[in-house]
Amino acid sequence: MELSQLETFLAVAEERSFSRAAQRLHRTQPAVSQVVRKLEEAVGETLLDRSARDGSLTAAGVLLRDYALRLLALRREASSALDELKNRERGQLQLGANEYTCMVLLPAIDAFRREFPNVGVTVQRMLASRIPQELNLRTFELGVISFRPDPAQIRTIAVYGDSLAFIVGPSHPLAGAKRVSIRDLGNETFIAHNVASPLRRKVIEAFQRYRTPLRMGIELPTIEAIKRFVAMGNGVALVPHLTVARELEIGDLVRVPVDELDVRRVLRLAHRRQATLSYAAKAFLHTLRTLAKEMGPPFYYHVERVGG
Numbered sequence: 001m002e003l004s005q006l007e008t009f010l011a012v013a014e015e016r017s018f019s020r021a022a023q024r025l026h027r028t029q030p031a032v033s034q035v036v037r038k039l040e041e042a043v044g045e046t047l048l049d050r051s052a053r054d055g056s057l058t059a060a061g062v063l064l065r066d067y068a069l070r071l072l073a074l075r076r077e078a079s080s081a082l083d084e085l086k087n088r089e090r091g092q093l094q095l096g097a098n099e100y101t102c103m104v105l106l107p108a109i110d111a112f113r114r115e116f117p118n119v120g121v122t123v124q125r126m127l128a129s130r131i132p133q134e135l136n137l138r139t140f141e142l143g144v145i146s147f148r149p150d151p152a153q154i155r156t157i158a159v160y161g162d163s164l165a166f167i168v169g170p171s172h173p174l175a176g177a178k179r180v181s182i183r184d185l186g187n188e189t190f191i192a193h194n195v196a197s198p199l200r201r202k203v204i205e206a207f208q209r210y211r212t213p214l215r216m217g218i219e220l221p222t223i224e225a226i227k228r229f230v231a232m233g234n235g236v237a238l239v240p241h242l243t244v245a246r247e248l249e250i251g252d253l254v255r256v257p258v259d260e261l262d263v264r265r266v267l268r269l270a271h272r273r274q275a276t277l278s279y280a281a282k283a284f285l286h287t288l289r290t291l292a293k294e295m296g297p298p299f300y301y302h303v304e305r306v307g308g
Contacts, residue, residue, distance in 0.1 A: 001042050003075060006068040008035040009047060013057055013065050066137070073138035080278055091280040094140035095123045096131050099223055101144035103242050104160045104267050107295075112287040119280045127195070135272050141281045143270045147198065151306040156268040158302040159288055164199070164263035165241040167253045169233045175254040182206065182260035186213045189235035191226045194219035202263055203238055210260060227253065240265065242298075268304070 011021040012032065022029040040047050045060035057065060080092050093112070097105060102123055109121055124140055131143035132154050148156055166185075168174050174184075185207075193200065207214035218235060220226050223243045230237045231252045238261065247253040269288065271277060277285075292301040 001039065003071065005035055005039040005042070006064075006071060008032055009039055009061075010065065010068050010072070012036060012048065013061065016056075069139065070137050077138060077278075080280075091278060092120045092122065093278075093280040093284055094142070095121070096126055096134055096140045096143035097123055098125060098128045098144075100240050100243055101128060101146065101267055104162075105144060107299075108284065108288050108291055111291055112284050115287065116280070116283055119283070128197070131270065135270060138272075141271055141275065141278060142284065145268050145270055146265050148268070148304065149270065151273075151304075153273055154270050155273045156270045156304045157285070157288075158266050158300065158304055159269050159292070160242070160267040161298040161300065162240050162242045162265045162267060164203075164238055164261055164265070165244055165248075165255045166236065166238055166258045166261060167227075167230055167244055167248075167255055168236045169231050170251060170254055171233055172236065172254070174236070174256050177256050179257040179259065182210045182258055183212050185236070185258070187215070189215055189217040191229050191235045191237045192216040192219045193223060193226060193239075194221055199240075199263070199265070203261070206261055206263075 008021070008025065008027075011024055012018055015021045015024060018032050018036075019029050022032045025032065036048065043060070043064065045064075046058050047061035047064060049056045049058055049061075076092075076094075095105060102125065105123060109123075112119070113121065122140075124134075126134065128145045128147070131145050132149040134140065135143055135154060144159075145156075166180075174180060174188075204214060218229070220229060223239055226237050226239060227244055227247055229235070231247065241255070244253055244255070248255055269285070271281070288299075289301045292299045
């Protein structure tokens with residue numbers, strides 16, 4: 001079993017097609033098929049269900065995919081470590097975040113790149129719920145989350161405090177209100193994020209608790225789309241304040257306080273507890289610590305204890 005074979009197998013598994021995998025790898029489809037067949041012969045198992053049209057993996061294929069991801073991540077880790085030995089100011093910083101939590105990284109990445117311009121930075125977008133698992137698979141070194149995963153496996157550092165913002169367009173009737181009650185929102189059309197999350201669940205529970213209808217008439221796939229739609233005068237929304245700070249500053253959106261929806265969130269930087277962090281990752285943590293000292297709240301740097 002060779003790493004090059006695993007790379008080809010992963011391409012087929014991710015693309016769910018031999019032809020698309022071949023295009024991605026700049027190889028011919030017969031060549032890709034041959035590599036996968038040889039890999040199947042080497043492991044003694046069928047890895048792809050060729051009778052399925054969607055390129056499904058067999059049970060053996062799913063198992064090997066997980067190990068292949070870890071092996072290739074280890075190779076990247078080893079390559080990065082060797083590069084750092086050659087030049088302590090070079091390397092690659094690998095981060096994971098979702099659309100929302102990526103925002104907190106931007107000031108830190110800006111400061112980090114000013115000090116270490118030769119270190120590449122990659123932020124992979126994914127669901128926050130998957131980040132602890134991907135950290136254990138070594139897909140990236142650091143991830144940003146808003147919850148505390150298993151502290152025995154994942155170390156977390158609180159780096160940012162955020163809150164839930166009820167937003168309307170400047171021409172909305174509620175734009176001039178100093179504050180409203182949740183019971184005043186029963187007839188409003190909420191533009192909702194169609195990604196399931198703990199925050200969405202908290203909002204739904206709050207409306208149920210106050211026996212107020214929550215009319216999610218429109219669901220959109222990104223927070224950016226929600227912001228623009230509300231700014232155009234379509235409905236209202238509840239989004240993390242971090243994501244609308246700029247629009248509130250320039251007046252494209254208006255935030256109206258809702259006492260019953262005063263939801264605070266802590267964003268955390270996470271990494272494997274047993275990990276030996278790369279030079280780039282350690283330097284990034286130092287950048288975050290410095291940023292917290294210089295800027296103050298909502299930025300801060302607090303290493304969370306296992307039992308705390």
